[in-house]
Amino acid sequence: QKEVEQDPGPLSVPEGAIVSLNCTYSNSAFQYFMWYRQYSRKGPELLMYTYSSGNKEDGRFTAQVDKSSKYISLFIRDSQPSDSATYLCAMGVDSNYQLIWGAGTKLIIKP
């Protein structure tokens, strides 16, 4: 069993829909949780990070962490075609040490 599980998709939704992306993990020592966006042939770009349970909002993006269930989510409101990319969750015990990554979910927003 992988430490971090993420559905690879693809997930295809119409423009304007609310998108929900999820990861589960098995290591209860993880304290830092991050969401990255990766466009084709580019490096990952940090979208959001959090180190506590609960919700964190930034514009159209909301990150949610449930440590009791070992489950994290990223919600995207008013999705746009430009949001089409692969979304990777990453987590770690210490934010400045190695991150353990999910495989990424490919998201397609249809105009």
Added chain:
Amino acid sequence: DAGVTQSPTHLIKTRGQQVTLRCSPKSGHDTVSWYQQALGQGPQFIFQYYEEEERQRGNFPDRFSGHQFPNYSSELNVNALLLGDSALYLCASSLVGADEQFFGPGTRLTVL
């Protein structure tokens, strides 16, 4: 302000050869991490350098080695290349103690 830069962009090698990849961190950053990302997978941590020392290492064989220079730039060396080493190699820089790592565009290595 330039972000993280990596060179070369693409590289084709044959089995058994050796390769060196280069990374320049974002201005002001002192820590460099290297990751291997196979097609359709998330990045896997190779190692991290700080103050010219390897600070932490992932589950990669000794064929993978690195170096950090006094100007904080870094190299990743891979010896005795295998077909399975074909991947996107990502460099990420950060400031020690900070939460965020910034990634470069990667070097795509193809081993034939």
